[in-house]
Amino acid sequence: MQKKLTFTYISLAALIFIFGYFPQAVENYYSRGFYLITSFLQRYISSIFPFAIGDFLYALFVIYILKNIIFFISRQKKTKKDYTSFGLKSINFVLIIYISFKLLWGLNYARPRINEQLQISNQPYQKEQLLRLSSFFLQKLSSLSQSADSIHFNYTTNELEDIAATAYNQLAEKQPFFRYKYMSVKPVTSAWLVSKTGIEGYYNPLSGEANINQRLPNFVLPFVTCHEIAHQIGVAKEDEANLVGYLTAIQSKNKQFQYSAYYNMLRYVLFEIRMKYPEDYNIIIEKIPESILDNFKKEREFWAKYNGAMSVYMGKTFDKILKLNNQRKGIKSYQDIVLWLVNYHKREL
Numbered sequence: 001m002q003k004k005l006t007f008t009y010i011s012l013a014a015l016i017f018i019f020g021y022f023p024q025a026v027e028n029y030y031s032r033g034f035y036l037i038t039s040f041l042q043r044y045i046s047s048i049f050p051f052a053i054g055d056f057l058y059a060l061f062v063i064y065i066l067k068n069i070i071f072f073i074s075r076q077k078k079t080k081k082d083y084t085s086f087g088l089k090s091i092n093f094v095l096i097i098y099i100s101f102k103l104l105w106g107l108n109y110a111r112p113r114i115n116e117q118l119q120i121s122n123q124p125y126q127k128e129q130l131l132r133l134s135s136f137f138l139q140k141l142s143s144l145s146q147s148a149d150s151i152h153f154n155y156t157t158n159e160l161e162d163i164a165a166t167a168y169n170q171l172a173e174k175q176p177f178f179r180y181k182y183m184s185v186k187p188v189t190s191a192w193l194v195s196k197t198g199i200e201g202y203y204n205p206l207s208g209e210a211n212i213n214q215r216l217p218n219f220v221l222p223f224v225t226c227h228e229i230a231h232q233i234g235v236a237k238e239d240e241a242n243l244v245g246y247l248t249a250i251q252s253k254n255k256q257f258q259y260s261a262y263y264n265m266l267r268y269v270l271f272e273i274r275m276k277y278p279e280d281y282n283i284i285i286e287k288i289p290e291s292i293l294d295n296f297k298k299e300r301e302f303w304a305k306y307n308g309a310m311s312v313y314m315g316k317t318f319d320k321i322l323k324l325n326n327q328r329k330g331i332k333s334y335q336d337i338v339l340w341l342v343n344y345h346k347r348e349l
Helices: 001-020 024-045 053-074 080-104 106-110 127-145 158-173 192-194 220-233 239-253 255-275 278-285 290-306 309-316 334-342
Strands: 186-188 199-206 209-212
Touching: 001 024, 001 106, 024 080, 024 199, 024 209, 053 080, 053 186, 053 199, 053 209, 080 106, 080 158, 080 278, 106 278, 127 255, 127 278, 127 290, 127 334, 158 186, 158 239, 158 255, 186 220, 199 220, 199 309, 220 239, 239 255, 239 334, 255 278, 255 290, 255 334
Parallel strands: 186 209
Antiparallel strands: 199 209
């Protein structure tokens, strides 16, 4: 029986894997078809619960795995048949996880690039365009900082969810891609643990929930919320979720969301300049307003408190500013998002 199941699961996994090599088919039949239905259903169910049910499901998975491993190890007499059966069950379990992940969300990784759907070019930028982009962001942040209500970021998770959903659905009037139905944004179950591991937020494929780390500095949370919602609407890749989250936040009528988006993208731009044009970077950081420097410092102090490695990552990007040593988000793609930002703001630059 186990062998037949293994063959069935391997065949299904292989078909899904091959299907991923056809991006347009994935877009037409999965991302805009099957996934829309399943994700709506997931969010509708998870929105009923006031806590992150996805985290609870993860806990059950861990308990189930540990129970089976302990039960097998504790058996005193194990035959070759027992080992074979346990091995096949383990393979089947892994295959079920793979198939479930791909069907519930993972196939979105194979869809065509989001920037292409949004008609944002991949055209290489010139040095002057990149430097102007940094000035553009600094001007936007300075202007928003001068608004009386722009520095108050004390939003609950529900408020962040409502404001972000409104911004998404406003954009959806022009581009259906942004439509966000059935909201399900939750605070993480253990903000302390998530902070210790250096995570700002995450999407849970099991429940369709967008989970955000409410311990983050308040001025970071609006963008993180928009970023995680991007995952909910089927944007799988991190750089693409950054783009979608940014476009949504800057189009919001809420100044805090605009500020958060420009602030987060400024960090990517500064990192790019520092890597490619260090002499220009040294000049730019001398012109950064005190209010923005204070936010850099608050973020650095936050990660230093919870995650020493993360605070070291933070430092390298802003070493001239805060006399630190390393970058903050080494696992994420910087180049693509900066490339798209330059092309999106080309007329303004």
